[in-house]
Amino acid sequence: GNSVTQMEGPVTLSEEAFLTINCTYTATGYPSLFWYVQYPGEGLQLLLKATKADDKGSNKGFEATYRKETTSFHLEKGSVQVSDSAVYFCALAREAGTALIFGKGTTLSVSS
Amino acid sequence: EAGVTQFPSHSVIEKGQTVTLRCDPISGHDNLYWYRRVMGKEIKFLLHFVKESKQDESGMPNNRFLAERTGGTYSTLKVQPAELEDSGVYFCASSQGYARSDTQYFGPGTRLTVL
Numbered sequence: 001g002n003s004v005t006q007m008e009g010p011v012t013l014s015e016e017a018f019l020t021i022n023c024t025y026t027a028t029g030y031p032s033l034f035w036y037v038q039y040p041g042e043g044l045q046l047l048l049k050a051t052k053a054d055d056k057g058s059n060k061g062f063e064a065t066y067r068k069e070t071t072s073f074h075l076e077k078g079s080v081q082v083s084d085s086a087v088y089f090c091a092l093a094r095e096a097g098t099a100l101i102f103g104k105g106t107t108l109s110v111s112s
Numbered sequence: 113e114a115g116v117t118q119f120p121s122h123s124v125i126e127k128g129q130t131v132t133l134r135c136d137p138i139s140g141h142d143n144l145y146w147y148r149r150v151m152g153k154e155i156k157f158l159l160h161f162v163k164e165s166k167q168d169e170s171g172m173p174n175n176r177f178l179a180e181r182t183g184g185t186y187s188t189l190k191v192q193p194a195e196l197e198d199s200g201v202y203f204c205a206s207s208q209g210y211a212r213s214d215t216q217y218f219g220p221g222t223r224l225t226v227l
Binding site for chain 2: 004032036041042043044045046049051089091093098099100101102103104105
């Protein structure tokens with residue numbers, strides 16, 4: 001079936017460190033891929049998305065590339081800030097439907 | 113433009129009681145989704161409305177859950193009777209289109225605790 005696997009957290013980094021959160025997926029067809037972020041006390045916000053192989057989504061210094069050959073969509077940021085502390089969710093939308101399928105989420109904590 | 117709103121933000125009820133959650137989507141969004149996250153688990157899809165019609169309710173766990181969207185505007189999700197395993201955060205989302213690439217905008221969620 002369709003599924004998303006994220007690296008287990010929490011991830012603890014110092015400010016200005018490099019961030020990678022791994023995400024791999026299993027899906028039939030050609031899903032769209034998303035990263036959502038949930039800041040403390042808030043709802044989920046779309047961070048970035050990619051709809052086809054080799055697309056790169058980017059926003060707020062975060063990037064992720066849709067790699068069909070490795071079925072991955074890893075999230076990266078070159079220099080994290082304290083304000084990036086949040087829970088990050090990788091998700092896919094199946095080709096045939098519209099329900100999002102989420103990973104378990106990865107908690108990121110950045111200290112100054 | 114107002115985002116997706118949900119009410120209440122928190123609800124604490126006893127096992128066996130009834131709770132109704134409400135979601136107001138972004139104005140003009142025909143598509144409305146319900147999801148929930150049980151502690152430590154993935155966010156799971158519950159159902160999808162297109163206007164007032166249920167497009168996909170494959171994620172509804174059992175018949176204790178009833179979702180409605182009368183008039184194609186706001187939606188309610190009723191749990192009756194509530195069980196302990198229903199505790200979690202219930203998210204609502206809306207989107208304008210329903211292609212797989214369309215962005216779903218999420219509300220802040222309702223945290224439900226069943227004691």
